[in-house]
Amino acid sequence: MAAHGEVIVPRLKLGSQGLEVSAQGLGCMSMSAFYGTPKPEPDMIKVIHHAINSGITFLDTSDIYGPHTNELLIGKALKDGMREKVELATKFGVRIVDGQREVCGDPSYVRAACEASLKRLDIDCIDLYYQHRIDTRLPIEVTVGELKKLVEEGKIKYIGLSEASASTIRRAHAVHPITAVQLEWSLWTRDAEAEIIPTCRELGIGIVAYSPLGRGFFSSGPKVVETFGEQDSRKDLPRFKPENLEHNQNLFNRVTEMASRKGCTPSQLALAWVHHQGNDVVPIPGTTKIENLNQNIGALAVKLTPEDIAELESIVAASAVKGERYAFEAGMWHTTETPPLSTWKSS
Template identity: 50%
Template sequence: MRQLGKNGPASFDIGLGCMGMSQFYGPGDDAESTRTIHRALDLGVNLLDTADMYGPYLNEELIGRAVRDRREQVLIATKFGNVKDETGRVVRVDGTPAYVRQACEGSLRRLGVDTIDIYCQHRVDRSTPIEETWGAMAELVKEGKVRYLAVSEASEQTVRRAHAVHPVTAVQTEFSLVSRDPQAGLLHTLRELGIGFIAYAPLGRGLLNGRIDADTRFPDDDFRSTLPRFGGDNLRANVELVDRVRELANRRGITVAQLALAWVLAQGRDIVPIPGTKTVARLEENVAAADLTLTEDELRLLDSVAPMGAAAGDRYPDMSGVDI
């Protein structure tokens, strides 16, 4: 178990990202997704990550149904702030106090719970002072509707401002062998302040699962078809990078995904990766990484094979919504 933040909850070493069960990675299968969630709980995984925008709304409803009889085993982390229109397109980021309360009430209803364990600001609203947003979030804690607060894709300065209003339990940001930006300063700040770190996309959105090659083409309902890292010359360069990682995985007799997750886990006991999956088989493969320990020589080799900035292409086609 790992503690999220100085005074936060205890999480199994690896959490479960549930986004892909309802959107972004092709069609979902609620029955298999429910089996995956139940198997995760059976294995000791207790952190389930979702957001109101996934679906939209469908993912929270799925998790609510899946854990209804096992609520005491689960840390439910959900997010707010990305507002979609009727077509499912994100039209704005909203951190206004009125919206914070409205969004929380909706999530509580869809999840079928009285309290959200970790409530996370999904993206920073640049038109609303972070102090106003976090003041409203702090009120939800006082009212017992939320236990802990978090923020996603926030700069060091923004984290400090939010933390001055109410303790930040965790910051959630993309982090993997191919997305190492948090090591440039964010992780140092979080450790200074006693804040935990939730690493989303620790398998590089599938790039590090070892099953994508240079000829892979993604259908229109898979949002990787829009991401710079997954097309053309960028994809070819990134597959070559993963092939170098694969050589070490083969020597260890483990999968590329397991090696990639073991690397994230080795970066600190304050880090909890939340690989996303919607199948029991992939879940079991991922969770097995919690039993792996990498040697110093292996960690140095991975640093040389996949140094910071080695991945080709940006994480998103438009990085303007990331508070960096």
């Protein structure tokens, strides 16, 4: 465990296959992609080093962030003995073809993507390798079968899935144990609680919560849209559209009121709520600023009573949030059923 100020970042077991990580991770996507223009590399390396030295050792990236530039950044940040201090997660499965994003789980692609990530990250083995989105054109068993080979070859240690349905998780886990499922989970995104979370818990699979701060909403409320540049993908998300944002302002106001009573910031309260969901849950808030990183670490010191949790959940009841989490359904867990293995004809 590492101390940061008064806050010690605990470690916990993620899944039941042996992976141990810091109880809070660092999502690195926004350093290079999707949330506006890429940030200066030297500044981001400082943020990553500050995180590691503060006890946040679970780093999350993907080959599609950039594409590729985020993995290259992480590779540079992990020089000079830093690699041994971290648990590194990256992802494959989304690629750009003719200017369009395409999901692919084909075995030859899985292998090529893994080799390319290892080279960009300049490492010998990936700690946790996720399928970023599920390819619904082929059975999940085919993709996980190739991942299993990569584990046996020592190229990856643990296998993860992102945005996968309960049945997809079960089928994948039957081929090779799945260590973690990454999904969007926050005060205003709770759709995974009905089926996905219980399935993970039944199978002993760890849960990694991305966007635990509602993509910045619980940091600054509706004002966050004023920070969106031309290249910020959040502009297209329904919850940030003017017709929904005004309604969602009320949620932020009430969370802010409760945070002031608890002596913390709204973002710390929202993040503490995720931390209180169980010791099998690791949120991975992203940031590009050291002061925000420090604030996120501070969320670990916010203690919530069962009454606090009930109050928070009543404020941000699912029905109170206006707008879907994506403008499109593709790539969300409830659209990830894959064909039965019996239909597969390998070429």
